[in-house]
Amino acid sequence: MSDEPRQGSAAEVFAVFTKLGLTSFGGPVAHLGYFRNEFVERRQWLDEPTYADLVALCQFLPGPASSQVGISIGLLRAGYLGALAAWTAFTLPSALALVAFAYGLSAFGNALASGWLHGLKVAAVAVVALAILGMARTLAPDRERASLAVLALVIALAIPSAWGQIGAIVVGGIIGVVFLKAEAPAVQTSFRLPGSRASAIIALVIFAALLAGLPVLAALTGDPDIRLVDTFYRVGSLVFGGGHVVLPLLQAEMVPPGWVGNDAFLAGYGAAQAVPGPLFTFAAYLGAVIGGWKTAVLCLVAIFLPSFLLVIGILPFWDGLRRRQRAQAALRGVNAAVVGLLLAAFYNPVWTSGILGKADFGLAAVAFLLLFLWRTPPWLVVVLCAASGELLAALP
Structure with a gap:
């Protein structure tokens, strides 16, 4: 690739992220797989090292990691307008769906346990498995880094919290500096x-x-x-671990003061699992329940604003840091640790919530085959899994 990525337009970024916003089911780990497939393999907007660096950086930052990766890609491709376009397009579909759900809660309540929802969870199993396979080949190709990935997996499972994830990344960086050979910088794409x-x-x-x-x-x-605004901005600023961590924290912030009833909160939680895009759009649902669509916009912007400020504030310094040999060694360790974190997330909640029986395992295997060998578009696999889940639910 050339030393500088070809620059695009905000409209181009918006179009690509709109498709992703409509089809990226499965939570933040699956989103990283969709992004890698779209921007590294298909469009080649980024090379593998740059994408891995962005993922590692956003794992360090509080807030929704997949959305921050998307904002970063938009920023690198088309500047500030590209960052705004990426976030808007990726966020808007799920935000609109959850606001509509808030307005029609009674009509949609009975659909939350439908077979199609479980089919989406099975699709996430195949998508995440493919993402881990692709990243492991690049980021943990030797026994040292593969061992480090397994160590990060053990840490994340032993300490199932944001502290476990942060600890695994820190350990990966330290081991990278101390034990992994510091190679000459091999940055193929400039920020x-x-x-x-x-x-x-x-x-x-x-x-x-x-x-x-x-x-x-x-x-x-x-x-x-x-x-x-204070509540949602603070949550977006201080929560590590993505959407699955932010939801229980929001419950503690919203339910006891009486802003949202517990039943309404749990109904929205179920709906948030069923829509594509970032789980942080759950803020739009809560805002709509509290005060209608205007409050939904307020809460949505407040929870994502820290991500914009942190990405814009950190990326310029990250580019210089990653070019140093010792920093490259640390990043090799961190990237291997990220593979372990993806493995931990693959086990729980992706596998544990998606594979509940033999039929689920078979459907996941078929979905993985379609993605890995037949190169079927991920959105089509998602649709097929949703339809298959509904069919399986109707069988005795």
């Missing part, structure tokens, strides 16, 4: 970013100022909208 390091510092200052200032402003004014 050509708009703006400067000064603008990155400004973004980080705004991030910190909002994190510290919104609680004070909410306490001084008592304004319910500011309280909501």
Whole structure:
């Protein structure tokens, strides 16, 4: 590939991410698989090392890792407008679906346990398995890094929390520096970013100022909208581990104060598992339940705003850091650890929620075959699995 990626337009980014926003079922781990297939293998907007670096960076940052990877790809491809286009297109389908669900909760309530929903979970098993296979070939190809991936898997399973994930990444970086051979930098694609390091510092200052200032402003004014913005911004700023971690935290923030009833919260939680795109769009559902579509927009923007500020603030420094030999050694360890984290997530919740019997295992095997050998488009495999899940549910 050339030293600089060919730049595109925000419209191009929006079109590609709209397709992903409509078809990316299975949660954040599956999203990374969809992104790799679309931007590394098919369109070649990024090479494998750059994509791996973005995934490693976003694993370090709080907030929705898959959305941050998408924002980063949009930023690299078409600047700030590209970042906004990527986030809007990837987020809007699921946000609209969950807002509609909030308005028609009674009509949709009986569909949450349908067979098609379970079929989507089975499809996620095949998508994630393929993503792990592809990333393991590149990021953990030798016995040292494969062993490190298994160590990260053990840490993540032994400490099933954000701390376990962070710990696995830190251990991977330390082992990379100490034990993995520091090779000459082999960066094939440059992060050509708009703006400067000064603008990155400004973004980080705004991030910190909002994190510290919104609680004070909410306490001084008592304004319910500011309280909501503070709550969702804080959750988006401090939660590691993605959507499956943020949902129980939001339950603790929303239900006891009486903003959302527990039944409505759990119904929305089920619906969030059924829609494509990032699980953080659950914020739009909660906002719609609390105050209609305007509040949904407010909550949605508040929970994703930290991701924008952090990506814009960190990426310029990340590019220089990853070019140093010791940093490259650390990244090799971190990337191997990321494979282990993907394996842990593949086991729980992807496998444990998707494979409940022999029929599920058979359907997952067929889906993997279609993806791996027949190169069937992922969206078509998702549709086939959903239809098959509904058919299996109707059988005795």
